[in-house]
Amino acid sequence: AQRVTQPEKLLSVFKGAPVELKCNYSYSGSPELFWYVQYSRQRLQLLLRHISRESIKGFTADLNKGETSFHLKKPFAQEEDSAMYYCALSAGGGSNYKLTFGKGTLLTVNP
Amino acid sequence: NAGVTQTPKFRVLKTGQSMTLLCAQDMNHEYMYWYRQDPGMGLRLIHYSVGEGTTAKGEVPDGYNVSRLKKQNFLLGLESAAPSQTSVYFCASSYTTTRQQPYNEQFFGPGTRLTVL
Secondary structure (H helix, E strand, O other): OOEEEOOOOEEEEEOOOOEEEOOEEEOOOOOEEEEEEEOOOOOOEEEEEHHHOOOEOOEEEOOEOOOOEOOEEEOOOOHHHOEEEEEEEEOOHHHOOOEEEOOOEEEEEEO | OOOEEEEOOEEEEOOOOOEEEEEEEOOOOOEEEEEEEEOOOEEEEEEEEEEOOEEEEOOOOOOOEEEOOOOOEEEEEEOOOOHHHOEEEEEEEEOOOOOOOOOOOOEEOOOEEEEEO
16 A cells, blocks of 8 residues: 655745755555645645656655655745645556545745 | 536534535546545545546545536535544546556645534
8 A cells, every 4th residue: 555654744944945845655666746735725736746857836856766755845935835735646557546645744934 | 617616615514414515527527536634634535436427435435425426526425424524625536547648637626614513
């Protein structure tokens, strides 16, 4: 069975500081990893996916299969980045439409 | 397009009452999902559907039933509500996975905040 671990429930940084939200996963196959974000009073939405290898809103995430990690990084945090962030994993095979979510990290960017 | 909509937005129930949450999507998605979101627990999959007329259990299905009579609608029912079912419920949908695109983005509704007294 797959598992996603986000070790930090809360993360607080100052505006302009670098930020890294950690995500580790457990899965024996080749997973697809995602980061979803939920801004205050808004619905959950996809931020980025590892297969796209793109930067969204200044965020990047690299899949490290050796360390089974998919940490989300941004070099200079902005106040509007304050939100709940969820790491999610999609398994291969016949279950690749289902997501397993981590417990989430609440990021607060202070002015 | 409205995307994924959920009704109601809020509801308060007494223990033992029943209710149905409605999810609708206008994106012609095959797959639909019901999650619950609890503090410190993240999102947990309750039930899901891979097509009209089909449903399957997720991670925490006990106490819930679902139906997918129409492709665009996915209903979540609580037959006898319990305080442990106090939560925020999210519906999501996604399109069919293909060989070219085996992993697809899920689109979420705005959520239903349910309190069971």
